Amino acid sequence: MRILLDHFSKSFGAVKVIEDMNLEIRDGEMLALLGPSGCGKSTTLFSICGIHRVSGGRILFGDNDVTNVPSQLRNVGVVFQSYALYPHMTVRQNIAFPLQVKGLAAADIKQQVSAIAALVHIEELLERRPAQLSGGQQQRVALARALIRKPDVLLLDEPLANLDAKLRLEMRSEIRRLQLETGITAILVTHDQVEAMSMCDRIAIMNAGEIIQIATPSEMYHDPRTEFVAGFLGNPPIAFLKGTAQDGAVLLDKSDIRIPLPGRGRPAGAGRVTLGIRPEDFGPQGDVQIPGTIVFVETQGRENLYDVRLADGGMLRSIQPVRGDLKVGDAVTWAAAGDKIMVFGEDGSRL
Amino acid sequence: MAASSAPSANFRTWPIVLLLTLLSLPLVVMYIYLFVDTVTDSSTGSLIPDTFTLSHWDFLWHTKVGKPSVWVVLVNTLLFATSTTTVVLLISSMVGYALSRLNVPGRSVLLAGVMVMHAFPSVTLLIAIFVVLQMVGLYNTLIGVILVKAALDLPLGIWLMKGFYDTVPWEIEMAGITDGASRFTVWRRLVLPQVFPALAALGLFAFLSGWSEFILPRVLAPGNNVQVFSVYLASLIADDNNFDLSMFKAVGVFYAIPVIVLFVLFQRHLMNIYGGGTKG
Ligand SMILES: Nc1ncnc2c1ncn2[C@@H]1O[C@H](COP(=O)(O)OP(=O)(O)OP(=O)(O)O)[C@@H](O)[C@H]1O
Ligand SMILES: [Mg+2]
Numbered sequence: 052m053r054i055l056l057d058h059f060s061k062s063f064g065a066v067k068v069i070e071d072m073n074l075e076i077r078d079g080e081m082l083a084l085l086g087p088s089g090c091g092k093s094t095t096l097f098s099i100c101g102i103h104r105v106s107g108g109r110i111l112f113g114d115n116d117v118t119n120v121p122s123q124l125r126n127v128g129v130v131f132q133s134y135a136l137y138p139h140m141t142v143r144q145n146i147a148f149p150l151q152v153k154g155l156a157a158a159d160i161k162q163q164v165s166a167i168a169a170l171v172h173i174e175e176l177l178e179r180r181p182a183q184l185s186g187g188q189q190q191r192v193a194l195a196r197a198l199i200r201k202p203d204v205l206l207l208d209e210p211l212a213n214l215d216a217k218l219r220l221e222m223r224s225e226i227r228r229l230q231l232e233t234g235i236t237a238i239l240v241t242h243d244q245v246e247a248m249s250m251c252d253r254i255a256i257m258n259a260g261e262i263i264q265i266a267t268p269s270e271m272y273h274d275p276r277t278e279f280v281a282g283f284l285g286n287p288p289i290a291f292l293k294g295t296a297q298d299g300a301v302l303l304d305k306s307d308i309r310i311p312l313p314g315r316g317r318p319a320g321a322g323r324v325t326l327g328i329r330p331e332d333f334g335p336q337g338d339v340q341i342p343g344t345i346v347f348v349e350t351q352g353r354e355n356l357y358d359v360r361l362a363d364g365g366m367l368r369s370i371q372p373v374r375g376d377l378k379v380g381d382a383v384t385w386a387a388a389g390d391k392i393m394v395f396g397e398d399g400s401r402l
Numbered sequence: 403m404a405a406s407s408a409p410s411a412n413f414r415t416w417p418i419v420l421l422l423t424l425l426s427l428p429l430v431v432m433y434i435y436l437f438v439d440t441v442t443d444s445s446t447g448s449l450i451p452d453t454f455t456l457s458h459w460d461f462l463w464h465t466k467v468g469k470p471s472v473w474v475v476l477v478n479t480l481l482f483a484t485s486t487t488t489v490v491l492l493i494s495s496m497v498g499y500a501l502s503r504l505n506v507p508g509r510s511v512l513l514a515g516v517m518v519m520h521a522f523p524s525v526t527l528l529i530a531i532f533v534v535l536q537m538v539g540l541y542n543t544l545i546g547v548i549l550v551k552a553a554l555d556l557p558l559g560i561w562l563m564k565g566f567y568d569t570v571p572w573e574i575e576m577a578g579i580t581d582g583a584s585r586f587t588v589w590r591r592l593v594l595p596q597v598f599p600a601l602a603a604l605g606l607f608a609f610l611s612g613w614s615e616f617i618l619p620r621v622l623a624p625g626n627n628v629q630v631f632s633v634y635l636a637s638l639i640a641d642d643n644n645f646d647l648s649m650f651k652a653v654g655v656f657y658a659i660p661v662i663v664l665f666v667l668f669q670r671h672l673m674n675i676y677g678g679g680t681k682g
Contacts, residue, residue: 100580122579129580135573139595148591149581200582 052113052203052236053078054099060107061094068094069260071108076204081230081237083247085283086257092240095257096206099238100127112203128197128235132209134189136181142192143177149200167195171229187218194229205230205237211246223250244284248272256280278399281327287356289393290333292326292365301326301394306363310339310387312394324402327393330356330370337386343367345381359383440652458648462656466644469637470626472653479630480660481544482551482619483612489552490559490608495601497556498563499589503575513564520557528621535622547623551615559604566600567593606668613661631657 101122442451540546
């Protein structure tokens with residue numbers, strides 16, 4: 052079901068958390084709400100499921116205005132960061148609870164619980180209590196409980212934050228599989244860009260209560276709208292250099308390095324700009340030579356990450372296949388791919 | 403596993419057991435003596451009992467003149483204690499929840515007020531309560547004294563329950579709401595089970611406190627029909643004409659039996675509460 056936030060605002064007393072947000076989640080898609088801690092992701096999510104009352108604007112499920120519909124009648128499934136399983140009930144009772152509340156017949160409930168348990172692979176855990184489950188198993192139970200009502204929309208608030216690295220990887224694909232199999236519209240709240248990029252159809256990136264950009268993961272990675280978005284996506288992260296633009300090139304601060312600018316993104320006149328260069332776009336091959344000194348080498352197994360300090364004190368990162376001939380302190384002159392360099396204006400917006 | 407319940411190797415338990423035994427010996431001897439005294443007679447001037455008799459327990463079969471039957475008293479006391487417990491449990495569990503979770507206007511004032519009421523010595527209210535009860539016609543009734551006792555126990559109960567509700571995570575309630583349950587269902591089926599240990603403790607304390615309450619029933623419900631054990635017991639001592647110490651002891655033992663049974667039944671649970679463990 053399509054979800055629409057229409058001029059949605061939310062404040063707690065005098066604290067304005069979200070102001071005038073517009074967001075559309077398409078039917079059957081999985082959208083990531085990505086942003087740093089405290090930017091209002093959970094607030095948005097809780098407003099969609101009706102736990103928070105909105106301060107302004109409308110929320111639409113399909114064509115229904117649910118702005119003033121109580122949470123119980125909205126038919127949303129929520130997975131909380133802490134899972135919020137009911138500790139005094141067995142897994143079976145936990146999953147059955149939404150159906151019991153609806154007043155379904157016992158036989159019916161039993162059959163539906165079995166079906167959903169099979170879907171999330173927890174058939175053999177049904178008689179245990181939440182305290183007797185591992186984090187990943189609790190996660191699956193929480194998913195089952197959220198899905199059993201066949202909700203119109205599935206909301207996930209940082210569902211992977213409490214899992215260890217390996218489980219996180221496993222649950223990432225597991226959640227995506229469930230979403231695709233059920234075809235449910237889903238919103239995933241996360242501050243982990245890898246999660247957002249790997250699991251979702253589109254990403255809405257948020258900062259300080261505002262949505263900065265909505266795009267598919269690859270669009271957003273290659274064509275970020277602002278410096279903030281460019282800095283948020285990518286691991287290892289993009290490197291920024293400061294400089295002054297003149298005559299179609301950028302003169303880096305306190306150095307004589309001139310970087311010619313591609314046709315696109317050429318600032319109209321002279322002015323302060325920030326250049327963004329991703330680690331994979333800086334290395335031995337390229338057309339814009341930039342000399343510097345290696346100050347740090349990080350071995351990542353298949354690849355090495357080099358931190359290169361430029362004459363002006365700025366830092367660039369380069370990721371390359373492992374090679375043994377370089378060490379800290381070596382002077383190198385590597386090059387950046389000129390057409391991949393991103394230029395941002397003083398206010399952080401892409402030029 | 404057997405190993406975990408056995409005492410650890412570098413920690414001997416018998417000296418502690420011995421010490422505790424020695425310390426509690428006088429108490430145990432007193433209890434035994436109390437009981438033995440109620441079923442025996444001893445010749446004048448001697449402390450050693452020499453004849454077995456059930457005559458001190460005669461009050462169970464024969465009502466003394468001018469006194470209520472001990473069975474009436476027992477029923478009254480049970481009614482009194484269970485009713486106050488029920489009222490205290492019902493109200494504290496709901497008010498505590500409201501104060502912990504709902505945006506009640508003037509919540510902090512209410513909480514502070516409840517605290518002051520708890521700190522207020524109830525004896526000073528006695529005369530006023532007496533007058534009020536008489537005016538509304540509840541003087542010398544069980545209902546009247548039950549209401550008063552429950553009201554005086556409530557502040558503690560409300561605070562205790564509020565404290566426990568505060569520790570229940572919000573997410574559980576949010577999950578319940580989004581699962582489609584009403585706020586009341588969430589409270590009853592999801593939140594209440596989380597604070598069950600507190601309820602059990604509060605219930606037990608309220609019952610014991612009601613069972614042993616003396617001053618309120620003495621002043622507000624002294625009549626024979628509504629007498630409770632503590633008042634009955636006091637009237638036995640006060641009765642100078644046929645003073646019978648052994649019978650007094652027997653009534654005392656009879657009075658204590660339900661409490662002892664309760665402790666034996668709920669001992670494990672009590673320990674759990676004191677230990678702060680809420681497992682299971
Ligand atoms: N009940 C509340 N009362 C007042 N302020 C609140 C309340 N809930 C959240 N806020 C504020 O709203 C802002 C956004 O909070 P929110 O929980 O939505 O952040 P978030 O993006 O989910 O962050 P995180 O990634 O840390 O979970 C924060 O500054 C927070 O202090
Ligand atoms: Mg959050």
